[in-house]
Amino acid sequence: MIKPSELQYYHLRWIAALIWSVAAFITITLYQLHADIDTDIRHHLVEQSQAATRAINKRLAELSQKTELLAAAINQKQRDDKELRHLITQSVMTTQGAHRGGVAFRKNRYSDPANPLYSPYFQKNGDNRQSQQISERYDYTLPDRMNNGPRTFWFHQPMSKGSMWMEPYFGTTANTWLAEFIVPFESNYDGQMNNGFDGIVFLNFSLNSLTKQVLNLDLGSQGFGMLISRTGQILAYPNKSVLGKDIYSLDPAEYPLLASISEQLTKGDLSTFSHPVTGREEWMVLSNIEGLDAQLGLIIDADELRTSTTSHAGYHDLIWFLSIAGLIIFVASLRFPDASRAKLRRLFTVLSLCLLSYLLLLWYQALAPKPLSKGEALLVNEESAYLAWQAQYPPGKKASSEHIHQINLTVESLDLVEADQVSIVGKIITSDQATDEPPLHINNSLNTSWSLIRESEGFQLWQFVALIKQPFDYESFPFDREVIELTMIPRPDSGYLMLVPEFDSYPSMRPEDLPGIRMAEHDFGSWKLLQSYFSYQTDKLYNGHQTVNLKYNMVIQRSITGPLISHIMPLLVVSFLTYCMLLLWTKDEKQQALWGFNTATVLQYCASLFFILVIAHVALREELNAQGVIFIEYFYFLAYLQIIFTSIGALAYTTEMKIHALEYQQGLRVKQWYWPLLLMLSLIITLLFIEK
Incomplete structure (x- = not known):
């Protein structure tokens, strides 16, 4: 043990070198831990992709098996119209995800002279009639016409090539993209067995059901799945407005996320890119769905999964502290005194400066931005909003686009009325609604006054003044940070179930860019605005009922000055x-x-x-x-x-x-x-x- 009187400058330099070595060791260890976490996330993503692929292939195999069983039942013996329609109905109703099924005979191949083109079908959740026929709309035995006339390739290709999956197509009646398996069959309904195929049997299902299957995977609150055909058509996607569009020809300004995804499709099965709106790191894994001749893409927010896996923020603070402490000790070794009392004075000064640096570092970290609450989904575009709808509503009670009301919300003034009350002045623009009543209710407002500022064809401009009860937590003063919330629901008689921001009306949805804030100054009183963002909040009612609030969150932090x-x-x-x-x-x-x-x-x-x-x-x-x-x-x-x-x-x-x-x-x-x-x-x- 070295006495203070025997301490020399090189001893301090050795201590500084040792401290820097510890900091370097922790840095390397953290880097390796981060690499291991990223590897685990990649494995998790690949496992989710494999699970989704297996689930989709299982669905495809079930559909093709049911189609072949239906063809075998038709070929087994001659059946009358009632029996055939019953078989078709049972096949559609007992096949998960099936949308429509039917039989299409060649002309005069069915034993019913009154129906030369016998083609019964059944559609799940459709307006079915007892004697409905495909041939009522067009003659499917005519040659296929791509540019004009009805498309009949679905009948001719299986008759010449055998059982096959058809290329996915958009079903106007189903309002979604469909995948169809077709099996040709031979029969003796016309009294002959050796005159080739007599017709085809088909079952199709909605690709939207595959999207729901994918959404049940563990991809985090911001992750989602999509299906893209080999030609670039979007077959399944959270935002249904882009279904059927060519992903390579979309306008990057209107669809920035899809434009970024399209660039990754040629970069291999696993790729990384930055979210064009939030700037967060996104990972995408691709897998082939052979039956559909399409690719399944799973996209996750890597930062979200890293945060949910583990946090090493404390170790980062320790690295900074050790680096600063090593520097202080090294500087203290310069012009090191010879007198024992002066040496002690310098040592205690070094100790005090090291402790002070760590204290200031902790205070600085207390002022750093904080992540969102666990499980809280940030609404930045239509995709994230759709994922939030699916997460908020229980299975079987999914909100459709008809139940969604878009609003443009802006906040123009914030005022701290009392220690726990905030006055908010803002404006809301709504479309497709012309009433004398306010467009929504602010649930957490003590008092709200509305005034209709302007009404024109297609939209209304409302101004509101809301007094919000905001329980401020002063225990962390002067490092306190609060989230002022506006929780909103549609008016009960409006017919809407949920509100959604009109994303296109905001220049940026990044929380740091303060979407929805139109204040001249971003400071009010002793507080300053840091972030603003939209999210959803579910309020449980009774007997399993619930209501979904659109939350507008304003993150404020006390000015330290x-x-x-x-x-x-x-x-x-x-x-x-x-x-x-x-x-x-x-x-x-x-x-x-x-x-x-x-x-x-x-x-x-x-x-x-x-x-x-x-x-x-x-x-x-x-x-x-x-x-x-x-x-x-x-x-x-x-x-x-x-x-x-x-x-x-x-x-x-x-x-x-x-x-x-x-x-x-x-x-x-x-x-x-x-x-x-x-x-x-x-x-x-x-x-x-x-x-x-």
Whole structure:
């Protein structure tokens, strides 16, 4: 063990090198941990892709098997119209995801002279008639016409090539993309068995059902799945308005996410890109669906999964602290003194600076932006809104686009009326609605006044003034951060179930760009706006009923300048003045007379500091109207302890009491350990606050 008197500059440099080595080791370890986490996420994504592929192939195999069974049943024996229609109906109703099924005979191949083109069919959830026929609309035995006339390739290709999956097509009646399996069959309904195929049997299903299957996978709140044909047609996607469009010809300005995805389709099975709206890292994995001749794409938010997996923020703070501490120790080794007392003074200065740097680092991290609450989905485009709809509604009660009402919300003024109430002035633009009633209800408003500013064909402009009950949590003052929420639902008689932002009306949906904020200044009172974003919140009612609120969130943070001047600076001044009193401690009568050091002076001095602190402390409590103890109050308590210790120490020092820590070299140990102990206690308070 090296004594302080034997300490040399190179010892400090060795310590600095050791600290930097530890920081480098932690950095490398964290890098490896991040790499391992990314590997685990990739494995998870690939597993989800394989599970989705298996589920889709299972669905395709089930559909093709049911189609072949239907063809075998028709070929087994001659059946009348009633029996055939019953078989078709049963096949459609018992096949998961099936949309429509039917039989189409060649002309005069069925034993019913009244129906030369016998083609019965059944459509799930359709307006079915007892004697409906495909041939009622067109003659499917005519040659296929691509440009004009009805398409009949679905009949001719299987008759010449055998059983096959048809290329997915858009079903106008189903209003979705369909995949169809067709099986040709031979029969003797016309009394002949060797005259080729007599017709075809088909079953099709909605690709939208595959999307729902994919959505049941664990892809996080922002992840989703899509199907893209080999030719680039979008077959399944959260935003149904793009179904059937060519992904390569979409306007990047109108569909930025799809444009980014299209660039990744040729980069292999696993690719990485940045979300064009949020800037977050996205991963995409592709797998082939042979039966559909299409690709299944799964997209996840990598940052979301990393955050949900683990957090190493504390280790990042430690790396910064070790790097700064090593630098402080290295600088302290320069021009290192020879005297033992000067060496000790420098060592305690180094210790104090290291503790101060860590304290400031923790305070800086307390001001850093915080991630969204776990499970809270950020609404940035139609895709994220659709995923949120699916997540909010239970299975079987999915909200359709007809139940969605788009709104354009802007906030023009924020005012802190009381310690727990906020007044919000804003405007809402709605379309396809012309009533004298407000377009929505603000659930968490104590009082809301509405006025119709402008009404034109196709839209209404409303202004509202809402008084929001906002329970502010002042325990973290002056590092407190709050989220002011507007929770909105459609008017009950409007016929809508959910509200959704009109994304195209906002220049940017990044929370940092403050979408929806139209305030001249982004500061109000002692607060400043950091972020704004939309999300959904579900309120449980009774008997399984629920309502889905559109939440507009405004993240505000207290400006540190005011508390720094009015509270932190006085505490620092008191600490410095208390330290100055300690420096005046002496047994030398001449110095006592020169400095005016005596018990009465110290007590008078401490009493003055105490009353200054009490006045500031009371003003703080009255300003915040807080319940319980807040963060900065612990530093007031610490300042009280400094004053009490200084007063008691001065009494003991100037009397006949002999306390070694006070007597040794005129209280040198107390003077040396003053700042390290004070900073250590401040660190403990801060760490306990962060842990809480």
